[in-house]
Amino acid sequence: MHPMGSEILASETLIGLETRPLLRFTTAGSVDDGKSTLIGRLLHDCGAIYVDQLQAVAEASRRSGSADVDLALVTDGLRAEREQKITIDVAYRPFATPRRRFIIADAPGHEQYTRNMVTAASTAELAVILLDAERGVTMQSRRHGFLAALVGIRRMVIAVNKMDLVGWSQERFIALADEYDRYLRSLGVEAAFIPISALQGDNVVEPSHSMAWYTGPTLLQFLETVPLQGDDAARPFRLAIQYVQRPSREYRGYSGTIASGSVRVGDLVAVYPSRSRTRVTSIMTPAGAADSASAGEAVTLTVADDIDMGRGHLLADTDHAPLEMHEFEATVIWTDEAPLDTRVTYLMKHTTRILRARPLAVLYRVNPATLEHEEADHLILNDIGRVRIRALQTIYGDTYRENRHTGSFILIDPGTHQTSGAGLIEGTATARLPEERNLVRHVGRVTAEDRQRLLGHLPVTVWLTGLSGSGKSTIAYNLEERLVASGHACAVLDGDNMRHGLNRDLGFSQEDRSENIRRVAEVARLMNEAGLIVITAFISPYAADREQAREIIGPERFVETFVDAPLEECERRDPKGLYAKARAGLIPEFTGVSAPYEPPPSPELRLDTTSRSAEQLVEAVLAYLRQRGILPCRHEER
Amino acid sequence: MLWIFIGHRTQDMATLESLDKANADRGRPARYRTTLDSLEAESIHILREVAAEFRRPVMLYSIGKDSSVMLRLAQKAFAPGRIPFPVLHVDTGYKFPEMTAFRDAYCREIGVDLRVYRNEPAIAEGTNPWDHGTVYCCSRLKTQALVNALREGGYDAAFGGARREEERSRAKERVYSFRDAEGQWNPRRQRPEIWNLYNGCIHPGESIRVFPLSNWTELDIWLYIQRESIPVVPLYFAEERLVVERHGQLVPVYEHTRLLPGEVPQRIVCRCRTLGCYPCTGVIRSEARTVADIITELAEVRVSERITRVIDHDQDASMEQKKREGYF
Numbered sequence: 007m008h009p010m011g012s013e014i015l016a017s018e019t020l021i022g023l024e025t026r027p028l029l030r031f032t033t034a035g036s037v038d039d040g041k042s043t044l045i046g047r048l049l050h051d052c053g054a055i056y057v058d059q060l061q062a063v064a065e066a067s068r069r070s071g072s073a074d075v076d077l078a079l080v081t082d083g084l085r086a087e088r089e090q091k092i093t094i095d096v097a098y099r100p101f102a103t104p105r106r107r108f109i110i111a112d113a114p115g116h117e118q119y120t121r122n123m124v125t126a127a128s129t130a131e132l133a134v135i136l137l138d139a140e141r142g143v144t145m146q147s148r149r150h151g152f153l154a155a156l157v158g159i160r161r162m163v164i165a166v167n168k169m170d171l172v173g174w175s176q177e178r179f180i181a182l183a184d185e186y187d188r189y190l191r192s193l194g195v196e197a198a199f200i201p202i203s204a205l206q207g208d209n210v211v212e213p214s215h216s217m218a219w220y221t222g223p224t225l226l227q228f229l230e231t232v233p234l235q236g237d238d239a240a241r242p243f244r245l246a247i248q249y250v251q252r253p254s255r256e257y258r259g260y261s262g263t264i265a266s267g268s269v270r271v272g273d274l275v276a277v278y279p280s281r282s283r284t285r286v287t288s289i290m291t292p293a294g295a296a297d298s299a300s301a302g303e304a305v306t307l308t309v310a311d312d313i314d315m316g317r318g319h320l321l322a323d324t325d326h327a328p329l330e331m332h333e334f335e336a337t338v339i340w341t342d343e344a345p346l347d348t349r350v351t352y353l354m355k356h357t358t359r360i361l362r363a364r365p366l367a368v369l370y371r372v373n374p375a376t377l378e379h380e381e382a383d384h385l386i387l388n389d390i391g392r393v394r395i396r397a398l399q400t401i402y403g404d405t406y407r408e409n410r411h412t413g414s415f416i417l418i419d420p421g422t423h424q425t426s427g428a429g430l431i432e433g434t435a436t437a438r439l440p441e442e443r444n445l446v447r448h449v450g451r452v453t454a455e456d457r458q459r460l461l462g463h464l465p466v467t468v469w470l471t472g473l474s475g476s477g478k479s480t481i482a483y484n485l486e487e488r489l490v491a492s493g494h495a496c497a498v499l500d501g502d503n504m505r506h507g508l509n510r511d512l513g514f515s516q517e518d519r520s521e522n523i524r525r526v527a528e529v530a531r532l533m534n535e536a537g538l539i540v541i542t543a544f545i546s547p548y549a550a551d552r553e554q555a556r557e558i559i560g561p562e563r564f565v566e567t568f569v570d571a572p573l574e575e576c577e578r579r580d581p582k583g584l585y586a587k588a589r590a591g592l593i594p595e596f597t598g599v600s601a602p603y604e605p606p607p608s609p610e611l612r613l614d615t616t617s618r619s620a621e622q623l624v625e626a627v628l629a630y631l632r633q634r635g636i637l638p639c640r641h642e643e644r
Numbered sequence: 645m646l647w648i649f650i651g652h653r654t655q656d657m658a659t660l661e662s663l664d665k666a667n668a669d670r671g672r673p674a675r676y677r678t679t680l681d682s683l684e685a686e687s688i689h690i691l692r693e694v695a696a697e698f699r700r701p702v703m704l705y706s707i708g709k710d711s712s713v714m715l716r717l718a719q720k721a722f723a724p725g726r727i728p729f730p731v732l733h734v735d736t737g738y739k740f741p742e743m744t745a746f747r748d749a750y751c752r753e754i755g756v757d758l759r760v761y762r763n764e765p766a767i768a769e770g771t772n773p774w775d776h777g778t779v780y781c782c783s784r785l786k787t788q789a790l791v792n793a794l795r796e797g798g799y800d801a802a803f804g805g806a807r808r809e810e811e812r813s814r815a816k817e818r819v820y821s822f823r824d825a826e827g828q829w830n831p832r833r834q835r836p837e838i839w840n841l842y843n844g845c846i847h848p849g850e851s852i853r854v855f856p857l858s859n860w861t862e863l864d865i866w867l868y869i870q871r872e873s874i875p876v877v878p879l880y881f882a883e884e885r886l887v888v889e890r891h892g893q894l895v896p897v898y899e900h901t902r903l904l905p906g907e908v909p910q911r912i913v914c915r916c917r918t919l920g921c922y923p924c925t926g927v928i929r930s931e932a933r934t935v936a937d938i939i940t941e942l943a944e945v946r947v948s949e950r951i952t953r954v955i956d957h958d959q960d961a962s963m964e965q966k967k968r969e970g971y972f
Contacts, residue, residue, distance in 0.1 A: 028679040056945075059812075080812075095831060097815040098808045100861050107679050109859055125836040249692040253725035261721070263689045292684050292720045303681075304688035306723070317696050341836045355841050358693070416841045423845040428838040 027234055028107040032126040032159075034150035035136030040167045044136060044204035045099065045112055046077025048226065051211035054101035055080055077204075096126045105230040120153060120374075120388035121341035124428055127154045128414075132232060133162045134225070139172045139179065139201070143186045145375040151186070152374040155193040156337065156390065156430070158410055160602070162190065162197045163228055170203040174216045191572075192377065192605045200225050238301035242326030243267030243275070244404070244412050246357035247319045251306060259290065259306040260315055262358065265411035267323060268300035269307070277313060278320040278328060278402040285310040318359035320402045320412070328402040328412065333435045335369070337406075338393045340385040342419060342426035346393070347384065352426060354397065356415040362398040363417070369394060377607035385427075394435055406430035408516075432550070457537035463494050464636045465534040467559050468627060471546045471606060472569030473598050474584055475576035477615045477623075478543040481569060484624045485541055494637070496539035499526055504544075514595050520551050527555035534563050539636075547597045549604040567627065568609040573598045575616060680867055684717065687856040689840065690819055691721040691803070694854050697844045698801040701729040701854075702794070704972065705751075705758070707743045708919040710805030710857055712874050713865050717856065718803075719754065730757040732802075734793055736785035737767045738921035740898070746877045761793035773923045774902050783969065785921075791827040791970040794851060801844070801852045804972040809861045810949065813964035819858050825849035827970030853972060862949050863942050870935045880938065882915040882930045893926035917949045 035041035046063075049055050055063075059080070067076040097112045113119070113126035127133060133154035137147055154162060164186060172178045183199035190197045200209055201220055208214035211226045223231065244265040251259035269275065273286045289296050290306040299305045309315070322328050340346055346365055354363035371382035371391040385391045406413030417427040458464055468485065470478040482498045489496045505512070509525055512518040523546050530540045546552050556564040576598065577585040588596035595601040611630055613623045631637040694701050703718060705711045718727045733747060751758040766784040773781040794802055808815045818834055820842045835843050844852055857865075869876060886897040888907040895901070896916075897909045901923065914927040915938075932938045963971075 026679060028682060095816045095834060097812075098859065099815055100809050100859065102861075121836045125838050128838045129840070248689070249696045249722075251722060251725045257724065259724070261692055263685060290723065292681075292688060302685055304685040304692070304721070341838075353845060355843065358696070360845075410839065414839050414841065416838060416843060418843055418845050423843070423847065425835045425838070425843045428836070 026102065026105065026107045028109065029132065029229065029232070029234060030109045030111065030130045031132040031134055031229065032111045032113055032123075032130035032154065033134045033136070034113050034123055034126075034154065035167075036138070036141075036144055036146040036150075039136040039138045039141075040078075040204045041112070041136050042078035042080075043076075044134075044165060044167065044202070044210065044225075045110060046080040047204045047207055047210050048110075049080060049099065049101055050077055051207060052101055052103055052226065054099075096122045103226065103230060108229065120149070120390075121339065121428075123150065123153050124157060124339050124341070127157045127159055128428070130154075130159060131161070131234065132229075133159045134229075135162055135164050137164055137166045137182055137186060139166050139168045139175075139182065142182055143189070147186065148189055148376075149374040151190050151193060151195065152372075152377065153339075153390075155190075155195050156339070158406065160195055161232060162195055163225065163232070164190075164197050164199045165204075165225055166199060166201045167204050169201045169208065169214075169217065170206055174201075174214075176217070176219045179220075192607055194602050194604045198222075198228060200228065238266045238409075238411075239268060241266035241301070241409060243269050243273075243321070243323040244328070244409065245269070245305075245307075245321040246359070246412070247315060247317055247321065248358045250316055257308070258312075259308050260321075261304070261306040262321075263304045264299060264301050265357070266301050266409055268298055269305075269321075270298040274324050275309075275321045276324045276327065277315055278322060278330075279400060280314045280319070282311070282313045283324060284313055318357070320357065322402075328404055329431075329434055331397065331401050331403065331431070331434050333366070333394065333396045334401075335392060335394050335432045335435050336415075336429040337372075337432060338365070338385065338391055338417070338430075339428045340387055340389045340391075340426065341428060342422075342424045343387050344419060344422070344424070344426070345384050345386045346389075346427065351398070351420065353418040353420055354395075354415050354429075355418065356401055356403060357412060359401070360418075361401070364396050364398070365417075366394045366396050368392070392432070393429075395429070403431060405433050407432075461495055461537045462638060463539060463631075464563075465537050465539055466563045466565050466631070466636050467530040467534055467540040467542060468565045468567055468631075469530075469546070469552065469555060469559075470541065470543045470567050470569050471552060471609075472615075473571060473573060473576045473603055474545055474596075475579045475581055476569040476571035477613075477620060478545075478569050480620050481613065481623055481627070482541045482543040484620055485627055488624055488628060489539060494539055495537065496541060497533055498541045498543065499530060500543040504529070516548070516595075516601075519546075520548065520554075523548075523551040523555055524558070527558040530555075531559045531563075534559065545597050545603070547601065547603040549606065552606065565611060565630075566606055566609040567611040567613060568606050569613050569615060570605070571615040680864060680871065683860050683864060684720075684868070686840075686859065687714075687717045688721040690842070690854060690856040691718055693842055694801050694803070694844070694852075695722070695728050698852070700797070700799050701801040701803065702759075702797060702799040703727075703729060703731045703803040704790075704805070705731040705733045705747070706805065706919070707733065707739070707747045707877060708805070709865050709869060709876050709880060710807065710860075712876050713860075713868055714803060714805045714857060715754070715756070716868075716872055716874050727756055730759050730797075732759045732761060732793060732797070732799075734786060734789045735760050735762045736789070736921050737762060738772075738785070738923055740877075740879055740896075740916075740919065740922050740925075742879050743877055743919060746875075750875060759793075759797070761789060761796075763789035763792065773921075778924055782966065782971075787966060787969050787971045790972070794827065799851065800846060801854055803854045803856060805857050806855050806972050807857050807860050807862075807865075808855075811963045813967060817855060817858065819855055820844060821853040821855065822846070823851050823853055823970070827851065829853075829967045829970075831964070831968075863939070866935060866939050866942060870939065877916075877919060879916040879919060882913050882933050882937075884911050884913050885927065886910070887912050887914060887927060894928070896922055896925070896927055898922050 033041055063079045064075045066079050099110045101108050111126035111130055113123040135150050166179055166182055179201045187197055201217055202209040204210060208216060209224045211224055213224055245262045247260045247262045249261040251261060269286055271286055271289055274283055275286060276283050286307050287310050288308045289299050291299055291303055348365050351362050351364045354361055368382050368384055369392040370379040371389055373380055382391055403412040413431045415429045416425050419426045470482055472478050479500060486496055486498050504526055509522050512522050526542055530542060533540045580586060587593050588599040597603045722728055763785055771781055771784050806814055816831055818837045822835055823829060886909045887894045888897055888909050894914060915930045915932060916927050930941060932941045
């Protein structure tokens with residue numbers, strides 16, 4: 007038996023077994039990437055496969071004509087899986103090491119089984135994705151990364167398998183890792199790469215002797231040490247009532263699992279949909295009465311007032327009201343063979359409520375390999391799309407980004423009762439049309455063509471987005487200098503001139519950041535209308551905000567420019583010392599450290615700051631503008 | 645960027661202890677820290693969800709350690725009230741006498757509504773594993789009995805104590821396992837189970853099997869029994885018992901046990917790791933006389949608990965086959 011298995015377990019006995027933290031992770035890989043072998047290897051080398059189970063696998067291996075014990079057979083539980091040597095359905099396998107407990111949700115890799123991958127990832131904190139060192143990054147690898155990121159997994163470990171088949175080549179590993187890492191970064195995912203051979207066991211549990219050039223952790227060491235997320239307790243209090251206990255006339259208890267935040271006896275809580283407020287008078291946990299309880303606990307509360315409360319009602323923090331949604335937008339993963347039909351009113355399960363809801367329109371479909379938005383009017387099995395949904399009753403919740411529990415829902419077919427789709431709430435559909443606002447625009451007599459003749463260019467907004475320290479301001483001011491030197495009127499909008507004046511009432515919460523960006527976009531639009539070229543230099547971390555800016559400014563005038571620099575590089579530069587402060591916990595919600603950055607999936611321009619100088623990058627922007635006909639070509643310059 | 649990553653990792657490895665501590669301390673109240681607590685909370689959530697969503701749920705009670713834990717979780721889920729559904733035991737007539745005695749005493753003590761169902765026609769016909777084989781015997785006395793009991797009771801949801809860790813086809817089970825009107829499981833048409841949003845919508849006649857202990861392991865069960873002082877059938881604890889060796893297993897000898905030619909009963913200190921019907925349940929040599937002993941023993945044991953079940957080895961995919969036919 008392997009040293010990581012029985013010996014350590016026996017020597018440490020079971021002290022602390024029940025207090026070992028639990029990590030739920032999912033695994034994904036394309037057909038033949040060797041995923042089942044990897045899991046088999048992980049379980050085997052951790053001593054998690056019992057002797058009789060191993061014998062059964064050995065027998066099955068012999069029957070299928072294989073000389074060695076085929077570890078893949080450990081996980082393939084269904085007969086059809088063993089016969090066809092494929093994985094059909096999600097399997098859940100627990101195992102333990104002296105440091106942690108694990109549950110693997112193993113998702114099949116076939117393209118047509120996207121729904122299983124989403125199922126597996128929905129309860130996982132981390133994803134292990136396999137790449138085949140020989141075959142490289144495939145469409146399916148991209149799909150796996152995208153799906154895991156979609157359901158909110160921000161940490162991934164990429165096991166580059168079959169290193170034995172590429173001669174343990176460091177160059178091959180780095181090239182592959184580099185390619186896939188770039189894709190994952192565009193999804194806002196932080197990934198670690200480990201070169202392995204699942205077949206031979208290299209870097210799975212034991213370090214490899216064949217790859218001395220690799221000095222990082224083995225896969226198991228990584229899984230044992232990666233920080234656990236578990237930040238639900240820090241979010242605003244939410245509890246959806248599951249069950250009302252009425253054992254006697256005098257007692258009425260409200261049971262449910264705390265979705266996020268915490269609650270204390272004496273707290274004032276708001277109840278939705280009634281919007282009444284009441285005080286918590288007692289908290290019962292599985293261990294008995296308690297003064298407080300927090301996210302993940304299954305509790306029963308009693309309250310001071312006799313108000314309308316029942317299953318499906320939401321209890322919430324009085325300072326952080328949930329979103330009230332009637333019509334909303336969601337990313338929907340379609341999991342049913344019957345396509346999404348906008349004429350059907352589905353059953354919708356959201357928290358502990360079942361209500362009726364109708365998809366009004368599919369806004370677009372996302373291509374999971376290229377991340378492009380494709381035009382679509384319906385979704386079929388395994389499609390992912392943005393959908394506008396109308397609930398027949400008001401729902402109370404949060405965006406998925408804010409809260410996985412109150413921001414998720416499933417759609418159920420009213421006829422077949424199949425789970426037809428999984429939804430992630432993106433936000434209320436608030437973008438009103440101008441005519442709804444009682445505003446009438448005055449239109450002047452000077453046309454855009456008149457202005458262009460006057461100024462010699464088309465007014466656009468070069469929207470620079472990127473991490474703090476990526477070089478946005480440097481590029482913005484160099485670009486401005488070059489434009490002015492060649493006779494073009496332009497202006498730079500950045501944090502200094504916006505946040506100290508027009509936006510000085512705004513902070514750095516997600517809402518405030520969004521509002522900041524909205525105002526910047528409105529100012530840029532006014533300046534564009536006046537004929538100026540505008541250069542903006544804002545981190546603008548959220549894709550949704552940039553999309554809104556694109557709408558405000560107009561897609562034809564919006565030049566989204568991704569100033570691409572790896573976080574490590576920005577942090578190394580740290581021109582204003584902000585990263586150091588953020589790491590020390592002095593700056594809350596700092597992009598890249600404690601707040602996410604969502605790289606643009608398909609920007610008009612991408613500027614790679616690691617390989618080129620600021621001058622070269624400015625030249626690249628100018629070339630782009632000339633090529634688009636925004637600036638006159640060189641020989642026409644005045 | 646890879647080298648930088650590797651650098652970070654190396655640093656992390658150096659401060660493993662502080663990392664563990666940081667993970668454990670994460671601002672949670674002292675009470676909510678353990679894996680056992682989160683498994684408990686997850687199970688209670690499932691029990692409440694089913695009690696609220698289904699018209700007529702029932703809890704299958706096998707008298708074993710998993711059932712005992714499930715019953716305790718149900719008590720907690722509905723405290724201070726009573727468990728709002730009945731408890732059903734499918735009695736094959738071949739259960740250990742100690743099990744039936746324990747069942748009646750314990751259910752009376754905690755005041756649950758116990759129903760016992762037997763496939764009387766099959767029992768009257770003398771169905772037994774010695775003459776008819778375990779496959780036929782199980783199918784009549786367990787699977788068919790179960791399907792009939794659920795249909796006659798009009799139950800639309802039935803809790804079972806199965807765990808994913810037990811057996812490889814169970815690793816593929818959902819928490820809410822959809823069954824057609826015949827109680828059959830179709831692994832290819834399982835409903836995707838996303839987040840903890842369980843889909844309990846069914847048509848009349850269809851039902852859902854619910855597995856609140858899906859993510860527990862055998863060791864978790866015993867740790868919980870220890871923590872909560874849950875009573876279990878004494879067969880789990882080692883003592884000297886009369887057994888015979890058969891097909892490499894130790895089978896306990898009871899009044900009606902048929903001895904095969906050449907079999908000589910002997911007295912051995914042993915215990916049951918799982919409980920079932922006495923003709924088909926093996927015992928293991930063990931000195932574990934307390935729950936604490938069992939926990940220590942499990943740390944070193946290298947075979948799965950199902951090895952003491954004769955029925956699982958009938959054919960390569962026997963559990964999957966039984967589940968397809970309506971078994972848990």
